[in-house]
Amino acid sequence: MTLGQVAEFFQWMFIIYFLALNLGYIGLNLLSIVSVSGYMRKRAPSFLSSFYPGFEPPITVIVPAYNEMATISDSIRSFLQLQYSQFEIVVVNDGSSDDTLAMLTREFSLVPFPEAYRVRVGAKPVRGIYLSTTHSKLRVVDKENGGKADSLNAGINASRYPLFCAVDADSILQPDSLQRVVQPFIEDPRTIASGGTIRVANGCRVDHGFLLSVGLPGNLLALFQIVEYIRAFLFGRLGWSPLNALLIISGAFGLFNKERVIEAGGFHSDTIGEDMELIVRLHRINRLKRREYKITFVPDPICWTEAPEDFRTLINQRIRWQRGLSESLFSNIRLLFHPRGGAVGWLAFPFFMLFEWMGPLIETSGYIFTIVALPLGIIEPPIAAIFFMVSVGFGVMLSTTALLLEEMSFHLYSKPRHFATLMLVAVIENFGYRQFNALCRVWGITMFLSGKRGGWGAMRRTGGWTNQKGK
Amino acid sequence: MMESVLGYVSGSNLEVKLAFYAGLGALLVTAALILIIAILRVRLIMEERRNDSFIAEWRPIITRVSAGEPLADIFLPSIARKDMPMFLMLWNHYHGFLKGEALENLNALIRSTGMDVVARRWIDSRSRAKRFISVIALGRLRDKTRWEDMALLASGQDPTLSLMAAGSMALIDPARSAPVIIPLIIERRDWPANKVMDILSKADQSAISGPLVSAILNADEKEVLRLVPFLFLADKSLSGPAVRTLLERSQDPEMISACLKTVDDPSMLDMARSYLDHPVWYVRAQAATVLGKIGFEEDGKRLVGMLSDREWWVRYRAAHALTEMPSMQSFDFAKLIRESADKYAGDIMSQALAEKKLA
Numbered sequence: 001m002t003l004g005q006v007a008e009f010f011q012w013m014f015i016i017y018f019l020a021l022n023l024g025y026i027g028l029n030l031l032s033i034v035s036v037s038g039y040m041r042k043r044a045p046s047f048l049s050s051f052y053p054g055f056e057p058p059i060t061v062i063v064p065a066y067n068e069m070a071t072i073s074d075s076i077r078s079f080l081q082l083q084y085s086q087f088e089i090v091v092v093n094d095g096s097s098d099d100t101l102a103m104l105t106r107e108f109s110l111v112p113f114p115e116a117y118r119v120r121v122g123a124k125p126v127r128g129i130y131l132s133t134t135h136s137k138l139r140v141v142d143k144e145n146g147g148k149a150d151s152l153n154a155g156i157n158a159s160r161y162p163l164f165c166a167v168d169a170d171s172i173l174q175p176d177s178l179q180r181v182v183q184p185f186i187e188d189p190r191t192i193a194s195g196g197t198i199r200v201a202n203g204c205r206v207d208h209g210f211l212l213s214v215g216l217p218g219n220l221l222a223l224f225q226i227v228e229y230i231r232a233f234l235f236g237r238l239g240w241s242p243l244n245a246l247l248i249i250s251g252a253f254g255l256f257n258k259e260r261v262i263e264a265g266g267f268h269s270d271t272i273g274e275d276m277e278l279i280v281r282l283h284r285i286n287r288l289k290r291r292e293y294k295i296t297f298v299p300d301p302i303c304w305t306e307a308p309e310d311f312r313t314l315i316n317q318r319i320r321w322q323r324g325l326s327e328s329l330f331s332n333i334r335l336l337f338h339p340r341g342g343a344v345g346w347l348a349f350p351f352f353m354l355f356e357w358m359g360p361l362i363e364t365s366g367y368i369f370t371i372v373a374l375p376l377g378i379i380e381p382p383i384a385a386i387f388f389m390v391s392v393g394f395g396v397m398l399s400t401t402a403l404l405l406e407e408m409s410f411h412l413y414s415k416p417r418h419f420a421t422l423m424l425v426a427v428i429e430n431f432g433y434r435q436f437n438a439l440c441r442v443w444g445i446t447m448f449l450s451g452k453r454g455g456w457g458a459m460r461r462t463g464g465w466t467n468q469k470g471k
Numbered sequence: 472m473m474e475s476v477l478g479y480v481s482g483s484n485l486e487v488k489l490a491f492y493a494g495l496g497a498l499l500v501t502a503a504l505i506l507i508i509a510i511l512r513v514r515l516i517m518e519e520r521r522n523d524s525f526i527a528e529w530r531p532i533i534t535r536v537s538a539g540e541p542l543a544d545i546f547l548p549s550i551a552r553k554d555m556p557m558f559l560m561l562w563n564h565y566h567g568f569l570k571g572e573a574l575e576n577l578n579a580l581i582r583s584t585g586m587d588v589v590a591r592r593w594i595d596s597r598s599r600a601k602r603f604i605s606v607i608a609l610g611r612l613r614d615k616t617r618w619e620d621m622a623l624l625a626s627g628q629d630p631t632l633s634l635m636a637a638g639s640m641a642l643i644d645p646a647r648s649a650p651v652i653i654p655l656i657i658e659r660r661d662w663p664a665n666k667v668m669d670i671l672s673k674a675d676q677s678a679i680s681g682p683l684v685s686a687i688l689n690a691d692e693k694e695v696l697r698l699v700p701f702l703f704l705a706d707k708s709l710s711g712p713a714v715r716t717l718l719e720r721s722q723d724p725e726m727i728s729a730c731l732k733t734v735d736d737p738s739m740l741d742m743a744r745s746y747l748d749h750p751v752w753y754v755r756a757q758a759a760t761v762l763g764k765i766g767f768e769e770d771g772k773r774l775v776g777m778l779s780d781r782e783w784w785v786r787y788r789a790a791h792a793l794t795e796m797p798s799m800q801s802f803d804f805a806k807l808i809r810e811s812a813d814k815y816a817g818d819i820m821s822q823a824l825a826e827k828k829l830a
Contacts, residue, residue, distance in 0.1 A: 011486050019493065056665055114825050116818035118783045131829060186663040187630075382479055383487055390494030397497040400504040407511045419512065423505065 007378040014366050014387070021355050022394045028239030029401045035238050036409050039299055056182050058086035059255065060164040062155030064148050066094040068169040073107045075169050078209025080135055084178040088137045091169075092155045095124075095145030104140055108132040113139065115158070121266030123154040148251070149267035149274035156258060156266055164261075166275070168252045172201050172211050172304040181255045184296035192260040192282060193295045195249030196302035197233040199412070200226045204304065211304055214412045216421055221314060223425045224433045225307040230422075231402040234299065234409070241297035245348035247283070247328070249295070251275030253303035260286075260293070271331070273324015280332040283344045290340060301410055315440050322360070322444025329357055330448075360441035367435060392430040399426035525554045526561065533565050536580045537573040547584060555589055559604045562586070566611045578612060587612060594620045602632060610639025618643070622651050630661040638670045645675030653682040657690050657698065664700065671704045680706035684713045699729040711736045718742060724751035731757040737765045747773055752782035759785060763792025771799045775807065778816035786815060790823035 061079055065072055072091070079089050093101045104110060110130035117126055124146035132138035141158050143151065152166055163185060165178065174180075177196070184194040202225075203217030217223060240246045254275065261267075264285050267274045279295060286293040308314040329352060336353065338345045370387075373379045403422060406412070413419060480491045528548060535545055550558050566577050581587045586608075593605035594617045606624060609617060621643070624636035637655060640648035652674075656667055671679060683705050687698045699717065702710040714730045721727060727746060731754070734743060743765070746758035759777055762770045774796075777789035793799055804824055811817040 008484075008486075015486050015490060019489075022493075022497075114818070114821040116783070116786070116815065116822045131825075133829065136829060186665055187661075383483070386480070386487060386491050386494070390490045390497070393494040393497035393501070397501045397504070400501050400508075404504050404508050404511075407508045411512070411515060416512065419508065 003378050007373060010369055017362055018391065021359065024351055024355060025398050029235045031239040031242060032235040032405055035242050036299055036405050040409055056085050057163055057185060058161040059084065059178055059182065060159035060161040061087055061089045061167055062152055062159065062164050063089060063091045063167050063169050064094055064151035064155065065091055065096065065100055065169040067096045067098045067100060069098045069100045069103050071170055072100055073103060074209040076108065076138065078173060080137060081175060082173060082178050083175045087178060088139065088160060090155045090158050091140045092151040093140060093142045094151040095143060101142055105130065108138055109134045110140055117158060120157050120262050121153040123150050123157060126154060129158065147269050149269040149271065153266040156262065159258060162258055163255055164258050165255045166251060168305065170306060171252050172206055172209060174211065174302055177302040180300045180302050181298055183298065184294065188294055190292045191294045191296055192257040193249055193254060193279065194298055195254040196298040196300055198229060198250045198252050198303050198305055199301045200229050200307045201304035202307050202309065216413065216418055219309040222307045222309050224429045227399050227422055227425050227429060230406050231399055234402050234405040237297045238299055240348055243343040243347065244294055245343040246295050246297050247280055247348050247352055248276040249279050252305050271324065271327045272320055273328050276324055276328040277331060280328045284332045284335040287335065287340050287342055287344060288338065299409060301412060318437060318440035319444040319447060322441040323448045325357060326445060326448035329353055360438040361445060363438045364442050395430045395434065396427050521553065522557050525557050529558065529561055533561060536576050537565060537569055539572065539576060542579060542583055550584060550586065555586065556601065556604060558586055559590060559608050563604065563607045563611065581612065591617050599632065603635060606632065606635045606639050610642045613643050615643055625651065625655060634662055634666050638673065641670050641674040645678040649678045649682045653679065653686045657686050657694060667701065671701060676706055680709050684709045688713055688716060696726055696729055699733065703733045707736065715739060715742065724754050728753050728757045731761050734761045735764050740765050747777065752785055755780065756785045756788040759789040759792045763795040766796055768798040771796060771802065778819060779813045786819040790819045794823050794827045
């Protein structure tokens with residue numbers, strides 16, 4: 001085989017992969033457009049809220065906390081103000097080495113509580129359970145360090161209600177977040193899990209855990225992530241939901257049927273992406289047992305989270321996400337093309353394997369091939385330029401579709417300059433940020449294949465979302 | 472430049488041509504999407520501005536009218552066609568939280584502006600939003616003129632709109648609505664239970680009790696389980712015997728548990744006691760709760776025995792039932808905990824007592 005033939009082979013391989021990938025995303029986009037239009041039509045108009053209260057099922061909000069001393073009090077205070085008929089908050093202090101527990105004790109007047117804690121899913125030993133004397137909805141479980149998944153399991157053991165909502169300690173919720181995310185459980189009793197859209201809080205005005213107004217940050221990395229989040233949630237997830245093939249509900253905010261999660265064995269503490277792994281496992285177990293179930297995505301923006309603004313934290317986060325994706329897919333590989341796999345086993349799982357898991361490897365090898373082939377004269381510079389520009393063109397088109405979905409639904413970024421900025425970001429992210437992201441994910445795959453384990457994946461926070469001013 | 476690119480592409484291989492034209496297609500689609508977004512945004516901004524100025528003008532008027540100022544003393548601006556939905560939404564909003572005489576004043580306002588006529592007209596509008604507005608407004612006005620259309624919407628395909636219509640019918644004429652709504656509650660599985668509860672709790676109990684109880688007793692066995700929780704909204708003199716009948720004819724643990732949840736009548740104590748050693752744990756837990764509500768001192772001993780049940784929830788419910796029974800108020804729980812041979816029984820009793828103390 002000559003060098004020219006090798007080049008031609010790779011060109012065809014990249015083109016076919018690239019077209020399949022983009023056709024897949026375009027298909028998801030179309031599904032999302034139909035889905036979001038239907039949802040917005042069906043959604044009870046906001047003016048009905050006072051006329052349309054509910055007798056919703058009670059919910060336990062589980063908040064795992066590890067060294068969250070700086071923000072935990074504001075977060076819990078905002079969670080306590082959620083508008084919902086009946087809920088409790090269980091904070092799980094995962095053996096923090098800072099003063100998280102002391103801070104909680106001081107702020108919420110905690111007293112030791114003689115609870116008959118029962119172990120239904122495995123978790124590290126509990127050192128004590130505390131109850132707030134000022135907020136009867138609040139309990140704190142103090143346990144030995146075991147990671148986020150282990151803390152969620154301890155929270156499940158301590159929970160009293162049939163539904164539990166897993167929430168990150170730094171998440172910013174909206175007053176109606178629980179009301180929105182519980183709707184699929186009310187409308188369809190087959191629902192076992194539901195999640196909503198997570199948005200980036202950087203640049204927004206937040207005061208003591210409450211989102212006051214939406215804005216854009218000055219930091220370019222955070223801006224890139226805003227476009228990524230809109231893309232990931234508004235078509236990445238919304239597209240899969242009508243097929244009941246949603247493979248991930250974000251760990252930052254997700255609502256689950258407790259008994260079904262316990263039956264599935266709770267969260268696996270030996271995985272790094274415990275949120276996705278649980279969802280894929282729930283699909284696998286329920287599909288293979290031929291049980292009726294639904295895992296639903298609610299497009300409403302119900303949770304805001306701080307995106308990393310420095311490279312080191314971002315790199316760690318992306319590596320962790322790719323490792324989590326790898327673990328979730330490979331530990332449930334039986335679902336792939338299983339005769340009872342349905343839309344999950346035959347569509348979503350192969351899509352994630354081919355494009356989300358292998359995508360970074362193929363994209364990066366494409367860049368490497370181009371860099372090597374250009375000086376050797378195997379491919380001509382104009383051809384390389386055409387391929388690169390096509391890739392940029394499709395990237396921008398997909399981001400623009402996500403922005404259209406945003407405009408059709410919640411139009412949170414209300415100022416014209418917000419839209420102009422996001423459009424500009426959707427273009428420039430293709431020149432460097434996208435490649436950087438692919439490299440981080442390749443690193444994540446390498447670490448997964450080398451079998452390294454992870455812990456909490458500490459995130460460096462600017463703490464800026466408290467009283468932060470938007471642009 | 473473009474010509475030289477096109478010239479280069481036309482002389483290239485198939486894969487280069489394919490890539491180039493795919494990219495060109497993506498570019499055109501992107502441009503079209505940007506245009507659509509811009510149009511949507513401009514429309515939104517114009518609509519928001521119009522609504523803001525309408526609200527700024529009408530909010531003070533509605534406030535003055537609801538406070539009792541005579542309509543004759545207030546200048547009422549004419550309402551443009553485009554502003555009619557906003558007026559009715561504003562009116563519905565105020566009507567939702569005001570009480571007493573203010574509601575009568577608001578009703579006078581809607582009539583003097585002629586918007587009640589618009590609300591009646593909109594009940595069969597093609598716009599879903601207008602039908603919503605109409606259904607709510609007519610319900611709040613207790614307007615019977617479009618009753619048949621309202622009934623049609625209540626049995627329509629749209630679950631939210633049908634529920635709203637059923638709710639409005641219950642407000643307009645509770646007695647007349649019962650024979651329409653109750654069969655729908657039985658039939659419609661797409662009506663979430665919490666929303667049905669909401670409608671029934673707002674309806675007149677005397678009007679709904681008979682038809683509701685009768686419908687539940689005569690419903691298909693598969694549907695009864697879903698309907699039993701609604702029994703607590705019916706008059707006790709009717710719901711009690713109905714629960715007894717259901718318990719006598721069913722062996723299904725879920726049905727027994729659902730029925731026990733509604734029991735608070737001492738005449739059913741013997742029946743509740745008979746479920747204390749049921750093989751299914753949630754039936755035992757529910758029976759323990761019933762004993763906490765209607766049991767006597769001798770039931771205390773039964774509940775103490777249940778503190779050693781193998782199931783945590785049964786122990787928990789039994790412990791709580793013990794703390795809630797009026798006849799056990801003088802009981803020495805501390806001694807029970809100290810002397811209990813079963814650690815689990817002691818632990819759960821300690822927890823229940825601590826919870827009661829903090830409640």
